[in-house]
Amino acid sequence: MKRSSCYTAVLLLLSALPWTLQAEEASEGCVEVSVGGYKAPDYNCLSRQLGNNPDAAKAAQANQQAQQDAAHKRPPNQLGLSTPAATSVRMGNTFGTSVKPQRP
Template sequence: MARLFLLLLSACAALSAQADEHTVVVNAAAPAKGCVEVEVNGKRTQSISCLNEKLLPNSNTMNRQPPTLSGAEATVQRPSNQLGLYNRAALEHRMGNAFGKSVTPQRPAPAPPASPLLPPR
């Protein structure tokens, strides 16, 4: 047990010594710029969030209305059950508990024949 403790202790010490080699230094940029430059192992890079901001489209293109769809494009974007195409959820509902077991849909049990001698209930 003592050996295991010493082994874990030495492993933790090695990890802390290794962490000093890979320390990340973050230099904050000017507030007006809004980007942070990071230096890792002597290489300087910008943060991913700053690069994403630079790749965003201009505000005038973001506020623009999407183009109107033609009749054919609007039809294509309708759900499959409105177009009369295959829809798994609708098929499962129609087949009931016979889905995956039989090709005939689930139907209620037939009513027993009524006797002409007894009054209806």
């Protein structure tokens, strides 16, 4: 009787072992391995850490929406380009006559 209860206790402890190992693995930080002076990070661990972002769905949706809009249909100031009106305001009375702007 003692022997069977001992075996069941051992089996219960061994069955709980994988869950404890997963908990330790998730709580630890990522490990970088250095071989011959070259550092190789654990990309699986980094991917798991990056995958827990709650705003990732919103960011992915915003990226898809931005890619659907045609760039040639956007106004130049949204693309980071200068417009002729903005350039003439910046250059002032030297627009077309000098390379030095009136206003910086």
